[in-house]
Amino acid sequence: MNRYLALVTFGFTLTPRLPGFAFNLVGHLITEGVMRGSAKVLLAVLGMMGALQCLAADIALSSASDFTEISLDIKRANEPETQSISLHVTLSPDAQRRMAQVTRENLRQPLKLFINGVHVSTATIQSPINGPGLTIAVPNEVARSLLPKLLEPSAI
Incomplete structure (x- = not known):
């Protein structure tokens, strides 16, 4: 035995x-x-x-079509040496529906988040994400490749 x-x-x-x-x-x-x-x-x-x-859910978002608002916090007064930036987005109705569906169907599983083709983060889904507003912690090294893509004319 x-x-x-x-x-x-x-x-x-x-x-x-x-x-x-x-x-x-x-x-x-x-x-x-x-x-x-x-x-x-x-x-x-x-x-x-x-x-x-080990099966992770993926969601790919486009800043051009899936976000209605985007803002960044690059430096915070209480954290002068940060390892990440905060990306604040408001999801379009279609992106909000997709996010809710993916997170509802994959509770307690990893979720890989891609924005404009860049793998931004992977986090375990604790509860469905139903609201339009998201704040995403983007590691500095990932932000270096993501930020230029957010500023491309096709992304605005």
Whole structure:
């Protein structure tokens, strides 16, 4: 029994980073006859649960069509050495509907946010985002590539 528990823990721990690994491990153990009955099912279920956790939802927004207002906080008086800027946006009705749908359908999953093709952040969805206003912390290194894209004539 200890041997199976160690294998389950090993497979489940690595699954969020390497989903294919867990399925290969499960397949190998089952086809080699190492596991029997409910142990096979338990390991397969744990492997699939871990693999599902690594699936992140993506939302791609365009400053030209998805934002009705944009403003930046580059420096704050109480934080002279910041590692990020604050991007404040108001979503268009269509973008607001998409954001609400994606966040509602992917609770407790990672959400990758792209603006004008730039990966801005990844955060775990804690609750649906229904309102039009968002404040996004953009790391300084990402802001260097995002800001010129926000100022392009097609983005305004």
